[in-house]
Each structure stands twice: as C-alpha cells, then as structure tokens.
Amino acid sequence: MRITEKGQVTIPVEVRRRLGLSPxxxxxFVLEGNGARVVRAATEPSRGQRLVERLRGRTTTSxxxxxxxxxxxxxxxxx
Numbered sequence: 001m002r003i004t005e006k007g008q009v010t011i012p013v014e015v016r017r018r019l020g021l022s023p024x025x026x027x028x029f030v031l032e033g034n035g036a037r038v039v040r041a042a043t044e045p046s047r048g049q050r051l052v053e054r055l056r057g058r059t060t061t062s063x064x065x066x067x068x069x070x071x072x073x074x075x076x077x078x079x
Contacts, residue, residue: 011038
C-alpha cells in the first residue's frame, strides 16, 4: 500500500476485522528493528463511558422498559 502526502495509510478490511478495529478506534505503532507493528491503543474510558458504567444497573423503580419509554416519549395526543 502507498503512504499519502499526509502520512496516512489504509488498514485493509481483513486486518481491521481480525483486530476488531472500528472507525474512531485509536492505534499505536510499535517500532521493532526496521519495521513496526500496529496495535490497539490502551485508552482510558471517556467521562461519559465512566458515568454510564457507574449508573448501570442502579435503578430503584419497578417500571418496565416499555413503561419508561412510554413515559419519556410523552403523550402524542397533545400534538
């Protein structure tokens, strides 16, 4: 493959699949001798991800998911 003027290369789809890489994932280049390896970057979870994890499974209501969705969607008769 060819390197662009900006230094970019395209990771082949089969390599992305095998590594489980998706758009937006971060990778690192590890230099080895006169070559390099591409590895998934060790990233910290975002603030939003930490918040969701902290709140996951902490409900105190006995409402079903359908009841909660109906409540958040509001009454369509008011339109």
